[in-house]
Amino acid sequence: MKRFADLLETLILTPSRNGKLRLMIDFFRSVPDPERGYALAALTRELDIPSVKPALLRQLVTTRIDEELFRLSYDYVGDLGETVALIWPDAADHPARSIPHGRNDMPSLTEVVTQLQAASRREGPALIEGWLDRLDPSGRYALTKLVTGGFRIGLSARLAKQALAGFGNVPVHEIEELWHGLDIPYESLFAWLEGFAEKPVSAALAPFRPVMLSHPLEEGDFAKLNPEDFVAEWKWDGIRVQASLDRGIKRLYSRTGDDISPAFPDLVDALAFEGTIDGELLIARPAGVGAEQSVTIGTFSDLQQRLNRKKLLPRHLEDHPAFLRVYDLLFHAGEDLRDLPFEARRSRLEMHAGDFDPTRFDLSPLIPFDSWEDLAALRAEPPLPIIEGVMIKRRQAPYLAGRPRGEWFKWKRDPFLIDAVLMYAQRGHGKRSGFYSDYTFGVWREEAGHRELVPVGKAYFGFTDEELKAIDKFVRNNTVERFGPVRSVRADATKGLVLEVAFEGLNRSTRHKSGLAMRFPRISRLRWDKPPAEADTLEALEVLLASDNGAD
Amino acid sequence: MSKRFEQLLVPRPEGLYCPPGDFFIDPVRPVDRALITHGHADHARAGHHHVLATTQTLDIMAIRYGAEHAGQTQAAALGEDITIGDVALRFHPAGHVLGSAQIAVTWKGMKIVASGDYKPRPDPTCAPFEPVACDVFITEATFGLPVFRHPDAAAEVQRLLASVRRNPDRAHLIGAYSLGKAQRVIRLLRDGGYQAPIFIHGALKKLCDYYQQQGIDLGDLQPATVARGGKGDFAGAVVLGPPSAFGEPWVRRFPEPLISFASGWMQIRQRARQRGVELPLVISDHADWDELTATINTVAPEEVWVTHGREEALVRWCALNGRRARPLHMVGYEDENE
Numbered sequence A: 001m002k003r004f005a006d007l008l009e010t011l012i013l014t015p016s017r018n019g020k021l022r023l024m025i026d027f028f029r030s031v032p033d034p035e036r037g038y039a040l041a042a043l044t045r046e047l048d049i050p051s052v053k054p055a056l057l058r059q060l061v062t063t064r065i066d067e068e069l070f071r072l073s074y075d076y077v078g079d080l081g082e083t084v085a086l087i088w089p090d091a092a093d094h095p096a097r098s099i100p101h102g103r104n105d106m107p108s109l110t111e112v113v114t115q116l117q118a119a120s121r122r123e124g125p126a127l128i129e130g131w132l133d134r135l136d137p138s139g140r141y142a143l144t145k146l147v148t149g150g151f152r153i154g155l156s157a158r159l160a161k162q163a164l165a166g167f168g169n170v171p172v173h174e175i176e177e178l179w180h181g182l183d184i185p186y187e188s189l190f191a192w193l194e195g196f197a198e199k200p201v202s203a204a205l206a207p208f209r210p211v212m213l214s215h216p217l218e219e220g221d222f223a224k225l226n227p228e229d230f231v232a233e234w235k236w237d238g239i240r241v242q243a244s245l246d247r248g249i250k251r252l253y254s255r256t257g258d259d260i261s262p263a264f265p266d267l268v269d270a271l272a273f274e275g276t277i278d279g280e281l282l283i284a285r286p287a288g289v290g291a292e293q294s295v296t297i298g299t300f301s302d303l304q305q306r307l308n309r310k311k312l313l314p315r316h317l318e319d320h321p322a323f324l325r326v327y328d329l330l331f332h333a334g335e336d337l338r339d340l341p342f343e344a345r346r347s348r349l350e351m352h353a354g355d356f357d358p359t360r361f362d363l364s365p366l367i368p369f370d371s372w373e374d375l376a377a378l379r380a381e382p383p384l385p386i387i388e389g390v391m392i393k394r395r396q397a398p399y400l401a402g403r404p405r406g407e408w409f410k411w412k413r414d415p416f417l418i419d420a421v422l423m424y425a426q427r428g429h430g431k432r433s434g435f436y437s438d439y440t441f442g443v444w445r446e447e448a449g450h451r452e453l454v455p456v457g458k459a460y461f462g463f464t465d466e467e468l469k470a471i472d473k474f475v476r477n478n479t480v481e482r483f484g485p486v487r488s489v490r491a492d493a494t495k496g497l498v499l500e501v502a503f504e505g506l507n508r509s510t511r512h513k514s515g516l517a518m519r520f521p522r523i524s525r526l527r528w529d530k531p532p533a534e535a536d537t538l539e540a541l542e543v544l545l546a547s548d549n550g551a552d
Numbered sequence B: 001m002s003k004r005f006e007q008l009l010v011p012r013p014e015g016l017y018c019p020p021g022d023f024f025i026d027p028v029r030p031v032d033r034a035l036i037t038h039g040h041a042d043h044a045r046a047g048h049h050h051v052l053a054t055t056q057t058l059d060i061m062a063i064r065y066g067a068e069h070a071g072q073t074q075a076a077a078l079g080e081d082i083t084i085g086d087v088a089l090r091f092h093p094a095g096h097v098l099g100s101a102q103i104a105v106t107w108k109g110m111k112i113v114a115s116g117d118y119k120p121r122p123d124p125t126c127a128p129f130e131p132v133a134c135d136v137f138i139t140e141a142t143f144g145l146p147v148f149r150h151p152d153a154a155a156e157v158q159r160l161l162a163s164v165r166r167n168p169d170r171a172h173l174i175g176a177y178s179l180g181k182a183q184r185v186i187r188l189l190r191d192g193g194y195q196a197p198i199f200i201h202g203a204l205k206k207l208c209d210y211y212q213q214q215g216i217d218l219g220d221l222q223p224a225t226v227a228r229g230g231k232g233d234f235a236g237a238v239v240l241g242p243p244s245a246f247g248e249p250w251v252r253r254f255p256e257p258l259i260s261f262a263s264g265w266m267q268i269r270q271r272a273r274q275r276g277v278e279l280p281l282v283i284s285d286h287a288d289w290d291e292l293t294a295t296i297n298t299v300a301p302e303e304v305w306v307t308h309g310r311e312e313a314l315v316r317w318c319a320l321n322g323r324r325a326r327p328l329h330m331v332g333y334e335d336e337n338e
C-alpha cells in the first residue's frame, strides 16, 4: 500500500502528462506482481470492490475522535477522505491497540483488495477500521479513496495504458487490443511487457480492435493526392465507436477501447451482425417503413444529453435513441478483413447491409466527386448540421491501427469564430511557469439595458510564444483581483483584451453561467485593435447554437 | 472566565494590553510602548514609540523596516528580569524563529505567559522552546485542528533531496517565508548532506546574511536574481524564494521549474494542488495539534487564552480535557505564508 499511496500522492500533484507517465512507468518497474497489477486496476477503474458509503467513514472516525473536532476539521479541509486520513489517530499513540510503531505490518494493496472482495457486507467496516490503524496518513488517504471510489487525480485509463506501452516499449494499440481479455492483476501482461513471456493471447470474445485514425488535410496535400485514388464520406459529429458481435457476446467500444456497452443498451441489443464494425454513434430516429424509410438525425447536443445521464431510464432511451452509422468492416463471421483494401471491405459491407436492423444501423454514404474542387464545394454546403466536414480515404488502404500517414484524411469545415473578451487568466506550469497562460473569456449579455460580460469558455493554446508574452504582460498590467493562481483582469466596454476564439461547435450546458459550452475552443487571433464593447454578444452565440443544431 | 486576570492583560483592537504596565504585546498598530515576541510582520510592526524585544528581534526589525522603525528600542535578554512599573517581565525562548520569545508578565501574584508563535520541536536555527509554568497561558492556534500533525522536518528535506536526484534537469524552486523558514530549510538541507551552492531570491538575502552573522552556518548561498547565461544554468539547482515570487516573471529563468513550498499548510493536498505546488514540504515553524495540546498539558495553566488561528477547535479540546479556555478573537495575526 505504501508504494501505491506514494504513487497516488505524486500523481495528484504532478501537472504534466509526461511526468505522470514517468511516475507510472517507474512504479511498474519497481513494484512486483501482483501489487502493481492491483494498482493498475485501481488507476484504470477496473477494480470491482464493494464500496463504502461516506457515512460509514464518518461513523468510524467519530468513534475515535470528538464529533465536533471532526466537524471543524472537515469544514476546514473540505474533503472527507482526506480529513479522515489526516485526523485518524496514529496507532502508536494508543498502546492499548498493540500495534507496533514501526508500521512494518502495513497492509499491501493486494491484501486490501482481496480481503475486501472476499468480505461480507458486515465484515467490511471492521476491515477498514483495522487498516486505518495500520496505515500512515498517505496510506489512509489511498484507502479512503479506494473504498469510496473517489479517485480524482486527473488521470485517464488511456494514460495508464500509455504508461504500460512505454514500460514495455510496445505500441499502445497492442495494449488496447488485449485489454478486455486480461484478468486483474494482469500478471501475463506484465510478464510479456518485461520480455519474460509471449504476448498473451486474448481469449475474450468480441475484443477491441485498435482503430485507424486520420490526419488533418493540409493545404499542400492536394497537389500530391490524385482524387481518383480516394473516396469521400461525410465526417459525422458523433462519437467514433466500434461494435462487435462474437458468438453471442456483444460489445460497444470507444475509440480508445473503453467498453461503453452499458451506456447504450438499445444499440447493443439490436446488434445482430456477426463481426466487428467501425462507425459513428449518433442520436437518430427512423421514420416510415420499407422504401419510405428515412432517418432523422439528432444534434451533438442530443448526444451530449444522452451521454450525461448517470442513470439510464427507459424515457432517455425513448427520447434519444442511439444509432450507428457504419463506415467500415474489420471482421466478418470470424474472418479478419483488416488487410484488405478499403474498397474491398466497403463492398463486403454493402453486400451485407441488409443484415443490419435498419432502425438502428445504416451505412455512411460515399459522396461522389471528380475533383478536389468538387469536394470543396460539397464540404462548404453540407446537407445536415451534424456534418463537420468530409473524410477522404485511400481506396487501397488496409485497416491499420494508429494514425498511418497518407491513408485517411479529415477535412473539417472551417471553425466558428467569435470575438470574446479576456476575463480571467491562470498561471501555467512546466514550460509555462511564470506565465499567465490559461484564459477564461466572455461575451456580452444584455438585460434590461444593462450589459455585462459572462464567461463562455476557456482556452490555453492557439497562440505563439510571442503572443503568450504579450497576453501575460497585459494580464499583469491590468489585474483587478487575485485568487490564488488566478487573476481577474480589467474587462469593460473601453478597456480589455479582445480574443478571437475559434471553436468547433456549441452545446447547451447547465454548468456554465452562460448556459453554453464550446467544443475545442482555442485562441485564433489577438484583437488588440478592437474595443471590448465591440466583442460578440451572448445573443449572437444563441443564434449560432440554433443554426449549429439545425431544427433544435 | 476569571475577570481577575484581565486586570493584567486584556485584548484590545491594537493588541494585548497591560493596564498596570501601560504597554501592548505585539500590537498591530502603532502604540507608545510595545513588547514584541518576534520579527514576523504580523507581530512586529514599525512605528511604535518604544519597543522592547530581544536583540535579535530588534535587529530583524531594523533589517526589515530600517533603523528608524521605532522611537526608542530596548533589548531584553532571555531569562533577564525586567520591570515596567510594578509589572515584572521575563523573555523566554519560543523556538519559532531566530530571536523569538514568549513574554512572561507577573503582577500581584498573577503570571501570564504570552507565547506569541512557538514550536516545541528542535530547530537548528533558534533557541529551543521552554515551557513556563503560569496562571494563564496565551497560545496561538495556527494549526489548531487535529488534522495538522507535522512530520519530521528532516524527513521532509530528504524527500526534497530525493526529488532533486530524480530530476537532474529541473530547477527545484522552494517557496519559503523569508524570516525563519528559509534559513531553517537551508540549514536542514545542509544537515541532510546537501553541500552544493543554494540559490536564493534577493528578498531572502539580508536575513540569510544576518543568520550567518549570528553563527548559523547556511553554507554557500548564491543569488538567483541575476540573469545568468542560459536556462540550463539552473538545471538540478535548489532555489529558495518567497512564495509570492513564483507567480512573477522571475521564475522564467529556470528550466522546467519544479515548484515546492515549505509550509505547515502543505499538509492539505488540495491546498498544495490549488497553489500549483508539485512537491509540498510539510515544514512548519508553528506547533502542530499534538504539540499545542501537549504544551498546554505541560504548562498546566489555570486558564488558556487562544489568540489566533483555529481557536474554536483548541478551545473545544480544552473543554473536553477539563481546562478553562477562551478565544480572544484577535485579528491581524493570520500567517498564510508561515
Ligand SMILES: [Zn+2]
Pocket: B038, B040, B043, B096, B117, B335
Ligand atoms: Zn510568526
